[in-house]
Amino acid sequence: MSPIIFAVEPFGGSVRDHNPNLPLVFWDDAAVTRGDGVFETLLLRDGRICNLDRHVSRFLASAKLLDLPEPNIDGWLKATIMAAEKWRSHTTDDASCVWMYTRGRETTGIPSAWLTIRPLSPTALHQRAHGVAVMTSPRGYHIDPPETTEAVPWLVVGAKTLNYAANMAALRWARAHGFDDVIYTNGDIVLEGATSTVITVRGKKIRTPTAGGDILPGTTQAALFEYATEQKWRCKEKQLVLDDLFRADSVWLVSSVRIAARVTRINDQELPAPANEAEIRELIEAALTSNLTNHP
Amino acid sequence: MSPIIFAVEPFGGSVRDHNPNLPLVFWDDAAVTRGDGVFETLLLRDGRICNLDRHVSRFLASAKLLDLPEPNIDGWLKATIMAAEKWRSHTTDDASCVWMYTRGRETTGIPSAWLTIRPLSPTALHQRAHGVAVMTSPRGYHIDPPETTEAVPWLVVGAKTLNYAANMAALRWARAHGFDDVIYTNGDIVLEGATSTVITVRGKKIRTPTAGGDILPGTTQAALFEYATEQKWRCKEKQLVLDDLFRADSVWLVSSVRIAARVTRINDQELPAPANEAEIRELIEAALTSNLTNHP
Incomplete structure (x- = not known):
């Protein structure tokens, strides 16, 4: 099962289904150059996100600690539902869903936001x-x-x-x-x-x-x-x-x-x-x- | 002056001129997901790299500390010379050259390597x-x-x-x-x-x-x-x-x-x-x- 990548507009708006075989992140993104961003890893089980409220709370708290603009949670949830539906149409296996939120490109100053859904590793x-x-x-x-x-x-x-x-x-x-x-x-x-x-x-x-x-x-x-x-x-x-x-x-x-x-x-x-x-x-x-x- | 990005083959081989307006890094690169990589920032003056030997030594030492494969320095220098020539053909202004070397994509296990040359910021x-x-x-x-x-x-x-x-x-x-x-x-x-x-x-x-x-x-x-x-x-x-x-x-x-x-x-x-x-x-x-x- 190929990973699912959805790029999220950080301030709300469209969600873009990204081909995992193409590069996603720009050379001057703060995640790449400085590790300057936050993430959450969530479990997708039976096509549903587990323990959602606590992940949302910690995601908001992490962003605040790093002085990032407050994440638009409605947008994140909308994108997560779309991605989870895509996953569920292929398999009911457990999956790992990661929310990534970075300070963004130095040349634009707009945060970068995306989520990934992928199978669990054999090690896990x-x-x-x-x-x-x-x-x-x-x-x-x-x-x-x-x-x-x-x-x-x-x-x-x-x-x-x-x-x-x-x-x-x-x-x-x-x-x-x-x-x-x-x-x-x-x-x-x-x-x-x-x-x-x-x-x-x-x-x-x-x-x-x-x-x-x-x-x-x-x-x-x-x-x-x-x-x-x-x-x-x-x-x-x-x-x-x-x-x-x-x-x-x-x-x-x-x-x-x-x-x-x-x-x-x-x-x-x-x-x-x-x-x-x-x-x-x-x-x-x-x-x-x-x-x-x-x-x- | 637009940034110059050269992707480097980590184990030697070709150098690829990358369009800075296109994404470069994959969603599962360790630089993005874990900040797992090293870098050096070098000064390009009159089209030449300053203080090269010390940067090379520290780059090798950083990679070793992180247990990354030893960087192929000849390849890095070749790419740096090519990128510096491209820069020099446009301007003699000072520039910032960054070497980036990451543990690479989780799905391939091959390190990612690239360099960028860009103008100094007005703040600097x-x-x-x-x-x-x-x-x-x-x-x-x-x-x-x-x-x-x-x-x-x-x-x-x-x-x-x-x-x-x-x-x-x-x-x-x-x-x-x-x-x-x-x-x-x-x-x-x-x-x-x-x-x-x-x-x-x-x-x-x-x-x-x-x-x-x-x-x-x-x-x-x-x-x-x-x-x-x-x-x-x-x-x-x-x-x-x-x-x-x-x-x-x-x-x-x-x-x-x-x-x-x-x-x-x-x-x-x-x-x-x-x-x-x-x-x-x-x-x-x-x-x-x-x-x-x-x-x-």
């Missing part, structure tokens, strides 16, 4: 089914907390910017050393995955590290916490240390498209599958799809 | 002539030094990556507050400009903050130090504090294309022009152009 599907071996690692840098004098008002932490070179380098390193993914740590404190949120399950308790600072708020984690709380699980954001991961019944990396990958090994320590592995997986999937009827 | 020309008012500011984050346990082997600090969103945000902030540029500081310690190296001149002494950690080695500063030392200036890399800037005869932000912008104000303190302003400016320009005969 395999990790969903079989879990991931993870390496823990420091990030190599510290964000100065807002209460310190070194904090700055413009820092774009908390925005999903296109500045992912360091995360990609960490993943390459992990793969070269026999791991599938990375969990960032600060000393003993657990932060987040390279492109996911860490979740632990122990009895009826679900935990995740408190977001903020250098932990990006996770849309999948938020959907899970809301839904699981309704299902009588006790969910809480709190500081987690490495030992909390080893003491848990199970540890998961959750994200929009891979959804949930169980952590099967941390460094050299195996994490055996819990008895309720299928139940947890279904809980997370249900959290993302429970209110799809309202979605495009 | 104005700042060359009239200097810059700068705001000092912390970066908002700290890189963990290599001797600490939090340091990581893959961190791409020291590479000129496409992850410039934070620098661009700092410059927007500065401009919104009546400044032209930013000098990053760590407490009292002077680091670097948002896209330049800090230089002080006092008597016959020229100083710059020691590179490494979160200070990118500057190619213009290196050329200046080599040339100025030959001209009997005493040049040294050392830790500078803010007071060193106020005590200097003059403070400069040096970079490849703007070359040298004298700092005329730091926060609310004016820095009067020194008697030797023209001499210093000529020294820096001469450092970049003294050995152009060997260059393409």
